[in-house]
Amino acid sequence: MITNRPTRSILLLLMLTILVFMVNVFFGSVNIPVKEVIMSLTGQEVEQESWNYIIQNYRLPKAVTAVLVGSGLGVSGLLMQTLFRNPLAGPFVLGISSGASLGVATLVMGSALMGGVLGGLGDSKWGIIIASSLGSFLVLLAVLAVSIRVRDTMAILIIGLMFASLTSAIVGILSFFTSAEQLQQYIFWGFGSLGNLSWNEVFILGIVFFLGIAFSIFSLKALNSLLLGEHYAKSMGLNINKSRILIILATSLLAGGITAFAGPIAFIGLAIPHIARQIMNSGNHSTLMPAVIFIGAIVMLICDSIAQLPTTDYTLPINAVTAIFGAPVVIWLLVRKKNMIF
16 A cells, blocks of 8 residues: 555656546547547557548647656756756746747848748758757757856856747847738747647657656756755755756757647646646655656647547647646745745
C-alpha cells in the first residue's frame, strides 16, 4: 500500500493523464464509435478505413503533441519561475517565443518581398519550423552571452523582455510591407496548432522534448538550492553561472522546440507550475517536476478537446482556449498569494 502523499498524487495524475489522453482520442469533429476507436488502437480491422486513418494519422499524433507541448511548457515555466524567483515568469520571458515569431515573420513576410528560394520556403511547413528554430536559437545565443556577463537574474529577465519588444517592433515593420495573404499565414501560425504534425515531426519534437527534460533533471539540485537564494546556493558549492546557463538551455530547448513545431502557446507555462504547487504543497523540485509534467499534459489535452468542439466542423484557436483557462487561474493564485513558495 502506497502511503507517501506525493507518490500517491503523482500516480493519480498519471492515471488521469491516461484517461484524458484516451478521451481526447475518442472524440473529435468526426463521430467515430468508441468501439471502433479501441479496435483501431489495438490494431484490429475497423469498419471504415477512413476512421482508422483519422485515428492513426490525426488524432493520435495530435494527442501525443498535446502531451509534449503541455509538459514541456509546464517544465520550462517551472524552471523560469525558480531561476528568477518570480511567480510571473514564464518560458517566454527570455524572448524565445518572440525570436521564433521573428524567424517565421522574416521567412513568411520576407518571401513576399524577395521571392526565389525564400519564397518557396515561405510556403513550406519545414521552412517555417526551421525559421522558428533559428529565431529561437539566435535569441538563445544572445541571452546566454548576456547571462555569462550579467550576474543579476532580474537584469537577464528585463533584457529578455527588451528582446521581445525589439522583435515585436521588427515584425510590425515587416507586416506593414507584406501582402494580405502572407500576413494571414503568419497570423494563423501565431494562433498555435497541435494538429498539423506528422508522426515524423512528432518524433523530432519528442527528441527535443526529452533532451530538454534531461537537462531539467540535471538541474534539480541547483533549482532546490536557488529556492533559498543565490547566497545559500553559493554556500552549498553551487556554480551559479553554470547552473543558470544549464537552466536557460533547458528552457530554450523546450520552449523553442515547442514554438517551432506548434506555434506560440500562451499561459500554459505560466499557470501549470502554480497549479502543481497547490496540489503537491511542496517546493521540492524532485516532486514538482513530475507533477508539472502530468498536469501540463492533462491541461493541454483538455484545452485541445475543447478547441476541437467535438461533433462539430469548427475548431477554435488553441491559444484562445489556453488563455481563457490560464489567465483566470493565474489571477486567482496571485490574489490568494498562498503556497507560492518563492
